[in-house]
Amino acid sequence: MRNTTKEIINELNKYRNEEKAAFLPRFFKTGKGQYGEGDQFIGIVVPDIRVVAKQYIDADQDTLRELLASPVHEYRMTALLILTYYYAKHKDNAERKACVDFYLSQVDAINNWDLVDLSCYKILGHWLHDKDKQILYDWAHADHLWKQRIAMISCMHFVKHGEFQDALAIADILQHHPHDLMHKAVGWILRETGKKNEQVLTDYLLPRYKQMPRTMLRYAIERFEEPKRKAFLLGEY
Structure with missing residues (x-):
């Protein structure tokens, strides 16, 4: 795992909430045969994920790929939010196309409704x-x-x-x-x-x-x- 990925995960883990982690799997339908089957949660709310994502807006695609490969929902969301912030920040068409191409390549990790919608x-x-x-x-x-x-x-x-x-x-x-x-x-x-x-x-x-x-x-x-x-x-x- 890359150092930046570890840093991001360590930063996110400061916001873990066990009570929310127990509730979210039911909310996002992670049971067998349900649409979110296998998704894992550590109980971090979106505003806190945004705080961390904004700190790592220039994380490279290898780092984002590692986060998106995680079974932890909040890690995948962080990667997607970083990508949205990066896309908004960079006006150059080549930079934006690279973001889009990367996004399309990772569609299998964008596998719950909130990840799509954000x-x-x-x-x-x-x-x-x-x-x-x-x-x-x-x-x-x-x-x-x-x-x-x-x-x-x-x-x-x-x-x-x-x-x-x-x-x-x-x-x-x-x-x-x-x-x-x-x-x-x-x-x-x-x-x-x-x-x-x-x-x-x-x-x-x-x-x-x-x-x-x-x-x-x-x-x-x-x-x-x-x-x-x-x-x-x-x-x-």
């Missing part, structure tokens, strides 16, 4: 904003839960800039996904679309909402005024 749209989504987005469509069709979630949540960057086409197209691909985690992901992005433009979301929902998974619909319409929200829930809009 990183993908800030790296992959940002990078693809003015580029060909085919990889998101390919991953939306992949038989790989985390690639599919990355495909959906990466669209957050486009939505924040008032660009909805790709988000809605990928939402269509994933609309009848069997996993609740994807229902929540799609619903979240639809809700964010509605925050930017309620009419776009309404027009999208009208021909689809009666067939949508209930969780997805509830997330999508969360910001609607109460009469409109109830009408959608009752199938009467």
Whole structure:
């Protein structure tokens, strides 16, 4: 193990909390057959992980690779947060492309919903904003839960800039996904679309909402005024 990796782990371990370490495996569904099977937790909260990540923003990819290879969830999250900070700090396209290429190469370590949500749209989504987005469509069709979630949540960057086409197209691909985690992901992005433009979301929902998974619909319409929200829930809009 590299010295920098040891330093980061030692720094993180100062924030360990045994009570949280006992709770988090249940929250992140780490039991046999569950989506987070095998994930290990040492009980460090995200704000503390961010503190450490900001101290090591220039850690090299070998260090990040070692952290991402760990079964400890918080170590992997630290590596991903370091990568997001590094990407934001460096404006050079070559530096950013190297970050994106590294991120894509480590997708098997980005294997829980919070790891996806804290990183993908800030790296992959940002990078693809003015580029060909085919990889998101390919991953939306992949038989790989985390690639599919990355495909959906990466669209957050486009939505924040008032660009909805790709988000809605990928939402269509994933609309009848069997996993609740994807229902929540799609619903979240639809809700964010509605925050930017309620009419776009309404027009999208009208021909689809009666067939949508209930969780997805509830997330999508969360910001609607109460009469409109109830009408959608009752199938009467």
